[in-house]
Amino acid sequence: MVSKSQKEIKSNDTQKEDDETLEDIMAELYNLVGLKNVKKLVKEIIAFIEIQEKRKKNNLLTEPIVLHMIFRGNPGTGKTTVARILGRIFKKIGVLEKGHLVEIERADLVGEYIGHTALKVKRQVKKALGGILFIDEAYSLARGGEKDFGKEAIDALVKSMEDNKDKLILILAGYEKEMDIFLRTNPGLKSRFPIHIDFKDYTIEELIEIAKIMAKSREYKLSNKAIKKLETILKNKNYEYNSGNARLVRNIIEKAIRKQAVRLQKRKYVTREDLLLLRAEDIGGDDKY
Incomplete structure (x- = not known):
């Protein structure tokens, strides 16, 4: 049960997000130390979305807006921070309804018996609808033997991406080398993530x-x-x-x-x-x- 004070905090946070402008959020992104390539790519994504909307209004052909992403980098390089900011940006420009971030890992998706995995994936996707589902150390889903349900989790996620393509953005994150190996083991998965962002170690x-x-x-x-x-x-x-x-x-x-x-x-x-x-x-x- 949510207490009155918790409801008030949640309401205040929501009000703060409603009051902030796109310029406010972009300023927050640009004030982050380093991450030059990330800032550049985010600017390109926003420009792409805005121009596609203008082309649509002028009855011109448009490219599909697919924003599922791969974040590659070591811990502490800003991946989760950037994901949260992206959610708020996408809400402001109308791509996402809520813009919230649901951060999960393997244990939140992989079940212990037949049918359990699909249920767990469905539950997490439902929580993330209207926002971003962020899976850290995503390559761990491909680990395990024949009796492991990690592959089932991947298949269920792919289906959820298709079923909710206008309501959900999926970000898979993890170490650079491990993510590359993970994507090579499942070629069909890589093609579904058009945006790859490398988070370099800080100087x-x-x-x-x-x-x-x-x-x-x-x-x-x-x-x-x-x-x-x-x-x-x-x-x-x-x-x-x-x-x-x-x-x-x-x-x-x-x-x-x-x-x-x-x-x-x-x-x-x-x-x-x-x-x-x-x-x-x-x-x-x-x-x-």
Whole structure:
């Protein structure tokens, strides 16, 4: 049962989305650090949709608007964030009715007995109608032996794409190499996803900028020495496969805020500047993030 306060929060969120303009949402997208290729492609998609509508009004031939997508990239590269923004954009330009994002994984789709998988897929598709169904680590659906129901889930998803082509956008996401292998094992699947977006790992400079933005959004700021220490940590982590990208930065900043709290708690007098500043001693300390 949804409480009154939960209903009010949901209503306020809906009102906020209704009040925002397409320009507001695009500004949010462009303010994201990096992702130049993503921003360029989103701009192309919006232009394509708008021009197809104008051609339709002028009785000219139009191309079908198929917006199912493949997102390829490591964790923390902005895939889910971009998917949420796309949903809001598509709602504003009339492609989707609701524009919400339903994020799921293999366990939400693959059943344990005959008939169970189709039921689970139907349930998730129903929740996503009018918005985007986002499947993370989608290649995991193709794993398993003969008794695995992953293939059945893929077949059910393909059918749902056809049955709800004007009500649903499906985004399959995951690591670049694994997604490429996944699509090669099912050639018919690849042709149904005309839009492929690669989410590249962030550079050290971009990660530092993300850290500053994260700290600022929480009303903190990093000292120069803290930035230098963070840069050293990120350079060491950068040699590791799947280092976490922005997710790693978020973990470091959140841990720094906790460490700062412990440090300041011991002091008798604490100034506003003390409360704002994250120092080098608050950054790092161990390798677990």
